[in-house]
Amino acid sequence: MALEGTEQLTPHVPVRVEPRTTSILLVDDHGPNLLALEAILEPMGQKLVKAASGPEALRWLLREDFALILLDVQMPGMDGFETARIIRQRERSRYTPIIFLTAHGRDEANLVSGYASGAADYVVKPFHPEVLRWKAEAFVALYVQQRALQRQEAALWERERRMLERQGELRFRRLVDSMPQFVWALLADGTISYANRGWLDYAGLTAEQGRQREDNLRCFHPDDLGKVQATWEVLRRSGLPREQEYRLRRATDGEFRWFLCRTLPERDGAGRLVGWISTATDIDDARRAVETLRATNEAKDMFLTMAAHELRTPLQAARSYADLATKKAGEEQTPNVARALEGIQRSVGRMARLVENLLDMGRLQRGELSLEEQDVDVRALLHEVAEHFEPLPEGRDIHVEAPEGLVLRADEERLDQVLSNLVSNALRYSPDGGDIRLRAREEGRWVHVEVLDHGLGIPADRLENIFERFGRAHGVSYGGLGLGLAIARGIVERHGGRVWAESSGRPGGGSTFHIVLPRPVS
Template structure:
C-alpha cells in the first residue's frame, strides 16, 4: 500500500485486514521501491498523486525490474475516469484502477481476487518445481541404471570408491572374476586377498600415496581368478573424481587384463634375445674362417709374385674384396651385440676431428668416379674421444651418403665448434629419406630404401650407439625429395 497520507494508509489497512494478509505500508515511491528490492508481493496498491515521485513514475520503475515486471498494480486516484488519464495509467503498467472515494467492498473483492491469483501461481510454480524434481530423480535413476549397465558390459574390472577409499560399487566383471557377492566386494580385505602377495605391498604403498596427494595411480599387478586359481596380469588405473569446484568426491578404479599381451611381449623379447645371441655366436664363428680366407688370398698373391696371370690376379683381388666386406658385416654384428649388452668400451684420448675427417675423405678418394667429397673444417678441432670408433661413425655416414647418391653429386663434410661442442654434418644430394622413416633409420636392421642398396641396416644403429656412448647426439634431416638428399648431424662434447 503506497500513499503519502497516513490516514489513507490506515483506511486501506482497515478495509483489507479481514483478508488476513500481511500488509506493508510505504509513504512514498522510493520507499515502495526499497521494499520491492527486499521482498516479493502479491499486489501493489499505488496512489497516483504523490509529491516528488508520483504513482506513474513509481510504476514505470517497478516495471523496469525483471523481478517485479509482472507484479499487479492497482492505481488509487481521486481523478475522474478521464480516458486519456486511464490510457496513461495502463501504459505505465496498471492492472486496474480504483477511483476515490471507493466502495470498501469493491476494493476488498479486487484485492482478494489478485491475492487468490498470486496464490494459484505459487501453487502452480510449486507443482512445476515438484514435477521437475521428480523428473530429475527419474532421469538420475535412469542415467544410473544406464551407467551401471554400461559399466557391467565393459571388459574391464571397475570399482567406485569414496573419498577415503571405501568401496561403494563394483561392476559385474569383478564379481564374476572373483566370485564375490556385491556385499563381499565392498569390503577392501575381500578384494585384497585376490591380489598376488608379491604385488600387494607396492600397490598398497602407491595407493596410500594417491590418497595423500589426490593424484592418479597406475600400476601393473596380478589378480587371482576364482574359477581356476590362475593369477593374471592387469593394468590398474585409479583416477580422482571431482565436483564442479574441484573438490575430491571419490575415485574410479579400473583394471584391464593385459596377461596375454604381456606374455606375447615376453615371447617376442625372448625370441629377439635368442636372435641376437644367434647372430653374435654366428659372427664369432665366421670371424676365424674369414681371417683365414683373407690370409690365404694374400699368401697366394705373394707366392704368385710379379708374373701372376691377370685372370688370377683379378680373382684374388675379388676374393680379398669380398672377404673384407664379409668381415666388415661380421664386425658390425659383433658391435651390435656389444651395444645391446652394454659391453662396447671406449679407448678415449685427445684427437683432432679435422684430421680424422681428412683421413676418412682420403680413404674414399680411390673409389670416387661420379662423386665429389668436399670438406670444410677448421684446423686443430680437438676433443677427447675414441678415435677408432669415431672413424667408424664418419666412415659409415660418408659410405651411406655415397651409396644413396646413385646419380653422383657432391658429399659435403662440415665441422665446427659450438659452445664447447663439436658439430659435424655429412650432407649429400641423393635420394633423401622419407619423413616417415627419419625416426626409424637408427634402429637395427632398418633400411629407408629397402634392400635395393645393400647392407644389413646396422651402420646407423652402431653409429648412434657409439655417439651416445660419448655423451653426444646424432640425427638426420631430409625433405624426402630425390636430389635434395639428406644431412646427418653428429654433436659431441669436447671434454
Template structure:
C-alpha cells in the same frame, strides 16, 4: 487518503492458506496507515515505502505479489517508479495498482498503463473494492507460484526417474563389459563391482563390496604393491595404473591385468570417489615375454657367431696379405686380382662382424667411450680419405670452420660418419656430390651429411634407425645395422641423430648429427 463510500460487504476471495508480501507506496504516512488497515485482513505481509526510491530499494531486497502505489509523489512519481520496475527482469511482471486522485482522465489512464500498471483505482474508493482487487491479484500470484512449484516437483520427479533409468542402463553396460570395474568412495570403500569381476573372482555382490574379499583375489606377492599404490593415489589425487595378478575362481590360475584408477570430482573439483578398471593383458604379456626371450636368444647367437667368426677372418686376412707380399713379383695379374678380391671380401666380413659385436655392446650398455679432444675438421677429412679414390662422377666435399673442437671418442665418431658417408654413396647410384658440413651452435656442434640420391620415404625416416632396417630393401646390400649403431654411439655421447628427406629420387637425404662440445 480522501473520504470513502460505504458498500455492502461481500465475502473475500478464497485463496490458498499461503502468505506473501504486498508493497504499498505513498508519501503520506496517514495514507499508508489507512492502506495497511484495509489490507491487513488479507493476512499477507505488508511492506511500506514513502517514496519511489525507497520502493525500489525494497524490491532489491525481496519479491512481492503486488505493488499498490500512489501516482502523485514528490521527486520520483509513480509513473517513473513503475517504468524502472518494469526494466528489471525480476520485477517485470509484478502487478502494479496505481492509486490516483485525478479521476478517470483518459490521458492519465493511458500514461499509467503505458508505464506498466495492471489496474487503476481512483480516489475516493471503497476499501472493500481495493481489498477485493488486491485479493484477486494475490490469489493469482499464489496460484502461479503453486503451479511453478508443482512444475518443479514434476521436473524433479522426472529427473529422478531418468537418473534411475540411466543408472540402471549404465550398470547393465558395465556388467556386459569384458573389463572389471569398481566404484569407490573417496576413502576407498567399494560401493560397486561389476558382474564381470564378481563372476571371475567367484564373489557375491556383498563380498564384491568388501575390501578384504577383493584383496584375497590378488597374488600374495602383489598385495603390498596394491596398498602402496592406494597410498600414492590418496596423496596425489591423480590417475594411476599398475599391473597385478588376479586369481580366477574357476581354476585358481593367476592372470596379469592392467589396473587403472581415475579420480571422480564434483563440479567444484572436490574428490568424491574413484573408478577402477582392470583389463586382461596376460596373453599379450606372455607374447611380449616370448618375443623378448626369442630376441635375446637371437642376439646371443649373433654375438657368439660374431666372436667365433672373428678369429678365422683375421687369419684369412693375414694369409691373403702374406700371399700378396711373398709373391708380389711373380704373381700373375689374374691371381693378384683374386687375392685382392679375397682381401676385400674378408675386410667386408670383418666389418660386418664388428657391427654385430658393437650392436650387442650398445644393447647391453657396455659400449665404452675413450674421450679426448677431437678436431671436427680433421675427423671429417680423415673419413673422406677412407673412401678415396672414388668412382668417376662421385665426390665428397667437406666444409668445417677452423678449430671446431669437441670432447669425444674420435674413433667412434669416425665410425659414425663413415657409416653415414657409406650409406650416402650406396644410395646415390647416379653419383653426385656428398657434402659434409659442420658448424658451431651454442654448446653444440651440428654436422650434416647431404646427398642427392634416392631419398627416404617419409614413413621410414625413423624406422631406418632400427636394427636390420633398410629403406630400399636388400637390393643395395648391408645388414641394416650401420644407422642403428651410429645413433647408439651419438646418443652415448649425449647427442642426437636424425634424417630429413623429401622421399623423391634425385633430391636425396640429409642426416643431422648434433653433439655436445663436452661429454657430461
C-alpha cells in the same frame, strides 16, 4: 476524506484465499487512511504491510514479495504514478498488480496516466469497503493460484529431473556393466561405492562383496599388494591420475592375469575431490606377446653374438693363410693366382667387418661399448677417412671441406668407424657415380659434420627407420646387414651427439647425413 459510500450492492460470495500465505502492501501518506484500509482488509487473513510514502514502499519491495499493492495517487514528494513506474522497472516487482486509490473520480487523463504507469485497476474515493475487499481478494486469489501453479510446475520439473537421472544412471550402469574393462567407483576416502558386473563375474564376488575393500584385495596377487597400498598413498597425497599394472585372480580357474589399472579423480564444480573412478584393462595377452618377442630378440642377439665370436677364429686363420700364400708365392705368382688371393683377402675382410658389426651391435645394446677419448683433429680425420677408399673408380672423388684447428674430444677410432660407414653407404647407393663431400664446421659449442652424395636418395618414410637395427632404405638389393647406421647412431649418442639424414627421395637427389658432436669445454 470519506472511505465509505452508501451504494447498495448485491450479496458477495467471497473468494477462497489461503490465510497468511501472501502479503499486501498499503501505501498512503495519511495515517487514518492506512488504518481504515487495514480494517477493511483484515478479514482476508493476509499479512498487511503499511508504508507512508513512495520511498518507504520501494524499500519494502526490496525485502519481500507482495501479492497486491494498494497505492494512493496523491502523495507529497514521490506521487503514486512515479512510485508505480519505479516498481515496474524492477525485475522482482515488475508483474505485481497495483490498484490505484484516487479522489479524482474517473477523469480520463488520470486514468490514462495510471494505466500507463502500470496500474491493474482503479478505485475512486470514496469507495465501498466490500468492493475494495472483493477486488483485493480476486488479485490475491490469482496470485495464490499462480504460486500454486509455479510450485506444481517446479515439482513436475523436479520429478522429471529425478526420473531422467534414474534413467541416465540405469543406462550408465548398463553401459558400464557391458564394458570389457572392470570399473569401480570410490568415495574420496577410498570406500568402494560401486563395482561393475564384469569385475564381479571375473572375481566371483557378489554385489555386496564388490563394495568391500578386503574382498577386493584378496583378488590381487600377494606380491602386488604392496604396490596397491603405495599407489593409493600417492593418489591421496597428489589427487592426480595414476596408472599401475597388477595381477588379478580369475575366479573360474584361479589364474592370475595382468591388468593395467587407471585411477582418475572426480571433482565437483568447485574443484573439490569427491571420489575416484578406477578401471582395469586386461593386458595379459599383450604382455605375454611382448615378453615372448623380447625373449626371442634376446635369443637372436645371443646367437648372433656367439656366431660372430665363433667366426672370428676361422676368419683370422683364413686371412693369415692368404697372407702366407701371397708371401710364399712372391714374384712367382701367376696373374690368375694373384687375382684369386686378392679376392680371398677382400672377401675375408668384408666378412670380418660384418662380424665386427655384429659384435659392436651387441656391445651397444648391453651398454658395454667403451670409448677411449682424446683430442681429435677433425680435418685430419676426414682426410684419413677419404684415403681409406683410394683408389676410387674413374669418375668418382671424395672432397673434404674443413677448417684448420677444429678439434674434438672423442674416440678417434670409433669416429673413423662412423664416417667410414657413411662414406661406404654413399658410394654403395650411388651406382651412377658422382662426388662424395665430407664437410665440417663449428656451430657454437658443437661441431657439425656432413656426408653428402648424389645417389638414389632415401624415401621419406624410411628416413627414421634406417637407423634401426637391420633397417635398410632400399631392401636387400645393395647388400649389408643393415647394422651400420644403427651402430653409427649408437657411437654418436655415446659421445653425447646426434645423427640424422635428409633426402629428397628422388634418384640423383642424393642424401645428406648430419653428425653433431659437442666440442670440449675450455
